[in-house]
Amino acid sequence: MPLTANDPNRSTWLDTPTNTDFPIQNIPFGVFLTREDIITIGTRIGDYAIDLGALHQLGYFDGIGLTDDIFMQDSLNDFIADGRKTWRLVRNRISDIFLEGNNKLKDNVEHKSIVLFTLDEIEMQLPVDVGDYTDFYASKEHATNVGTLFRDPENALFPNWLRIPIGYHGRSSSIIPSGTPINRPVGQTKPGDDGVPGFGPSKLVDFELEMAFITTDANHLGERVSIDEAEDYIFGLVLFNDWSARDIQAWEYVPLGPFLGKSFASTISPWIVTLDALEPFRTNGPTQDPSPLAYLQHGENKNFDIKLQVGIQPEGDEETIVATSNFKYMYWSMAQQLTHHTVNGCNVRSGDMMGSGTISGPTKEEYGSMLELSWKGQNPVQLKNGVERKFIHDNDTVIMHAYSEKDGLRIGFGNCSGKVLPAKE
Numbered sequence: 001m002p003l004t005a006n007d008p009n010r011s012t013w014l015d016t017p018t019n020t021d022f023p024i025q026n027i028p029f030g031v032f033l034t035r036e037d038i039i040t041i042g043t044r045i046g047d048y049a050i051d052l053g054a055l056h057q058l059g060y061f062d063g064i065g066l067t068d069d070i071f072m073q074d075s076l077n078d079f080i081a082d083g084r085k086t087w088r089l090v091r092n093r094i095s096d097i098f099l100e101g102n103n104k105l106k107d108n109v110e111h112k113s114i115v116l117f118t119l120d121e122i123e124m125q126l127p128v129d130v131g132d133y134t135d136f137y138a139s140k141e142h143a144t145n146v147g148t149l150f151r152d153p154e155n156a157l158f159p160n161w162l163r164i165p166i167g168y169h170g171r172s173s174s175i176i177p178s179g180t181p182i183n184r185p186v187g188q189t190k191p192g193d194d195g196v197p198g199f200g201p202s203k204l205v206d207f208e209l210e211m212a213f214i215t216t217d218a219n220h221l222g223e224r225v226s227i228d229e230a231e232d233y234i235f236g237l238v239l240f241n242d243w244s245a246r247d248i249q250a251w252e253y254v255p256l257g258p259f260l261g262k263s264f265a266s267t268i269s270p271w272i273v274t275l276d277a278l279e280p281f282r283t284n285g286p287t288q289d290p291s292p293l294a295y296l297q298h299g300e301n302k303n304f305d306i307k308l309q310v311g312i313q314p315e316g317d318e319e320t321i322v323a324t325s326n327f328k329y330m331y332w333s334m335a336q337q338l339t340h341h342t343v344n345g346c347n348v349r350s351g352d353m354m355g356s357g358t359i360s361g362p363t364k365e366e367y368g369s370m371l372e373l374s375w376k377g378q379n380p381v382q383l384k385n386g387v388e389r390k391f392i393h394d395n396d397t398v399i400m401h402a403y404s405e406k407d408g409l410r411i412g413f414g415n416c417s418g419k420v421l422p423a424k425e
């Protein structure tokens with residue numbers, strides 16, 4: 001099916017700011033509360049949120065096989081489960097409705113008043129009910145840096161890392177939408193000389209710059225997804241801040257890996273940008289040496305060129321960009337991650353979320369966590385106005401940005417932000 005919505009020559013009759021993350025070529029999907037406090041599935045063009053439930057009721061999706069209430073839900077799970085053909089029909093139709101020259105909705109003042117919202121009238125919700133959340137560890141630079149800092153610079157990467165897309169099963173209940181504040185977590189930390197563990201608010205709260213992809217139902221229990229089909233089951237992506245408490249993590253992670261140092265919160269950007277919208281930004285990933293086993297081998301262009309930024313904004317101060325990275329640095333592609341995830345027959349469902357792991361690049365400015373940027377606190381990161389940070393302080397807001405740009409077309413994700421409040425007593 002042609003992705004007519006991707007046509008770079010299309011423009012919309014809606015007023016959109018120049019350089020918006022959400023031109024008519026994006027058409028992301030999300031869930032929001034309307035000004036009437038009704039929850040609905042929607043999309044966004046420029047600074048307008050568009051109620052897809054209302055558009056459907058008004059007949060704008062006639063001819064596409066959709067159930068009546070598909071967009072009047074509090075999650076996208078059922079729509080995502082309808083599969084890629086339906087996603088494409090709907091995204092193309094939305095593009096047609098708002099296309100310059102199509103006056104059907106444009107000239108219908110009553111319909112427009114029902115369907116269109118300004119951003120200050122709505123409240124974004126989680127876009128999916130996340131059944132399972134898996135976090136990979138797919139950036140070679142990040143894995144090397146962490147191996148160097150926590151273990152041994154000579155053997156920073158374990159031998160399995162170059163063979164397996166390493167991951168662990170995370171916690172879905174604490175995934176929250178951008179703008180939701182979090183409390184500094186409390187927990188156990190490494191014992192001092194007396195052998196007794198420390199206990200209290202984490203002193204080393206960190207962000208992890210990640211992207212996450214959201215799947216549709218991919219396989220039945222016991223079946224595998226082949227590498228050639230893997231992308232068919234990826235609906236889209238969000239920005240993902242996998243908040244981490246490094247001191248809690250350092251004490252608890254042997255032998256079973258991350259636990260409470262990771263599960264207190266993960267913040268996502270609320271609009272899911274479809275894999276289809278990112279099609280123009282395909283690129284090759286890093287060369288894989290040694291060559292992966294046959295079931296993980298794929299052709300060209302399975303990575304995506306998405307520019308990433310992290311900013312820190314202290315209370316009452318301005319934001320400083322502390323890191324810039326790129327999703328294309330991922331050593332293991334999303335297709336390889338999903339294929340590996342199902343190789344044992346593990347079933348993946350609609351609304352599952354797969355984090356990439358921290359995406360660090362080759363240079364120091366491209367490290368995706370304070371752990372790496374400050375090199376475990378040895379080199380404080382300079383912010384504007386003489387402020388410095390080794391890790392995240394109370395009342396700091398961490399803001400992530402992501403967008404792709406090529407030949408004048410920009411497809412972005414909006415912000416993924418979260419403020420760290422003091423620990424609860």
Ligand code: MN
Nearest residue numbers: 135208242357
């Ligand atoms: Mn992570």
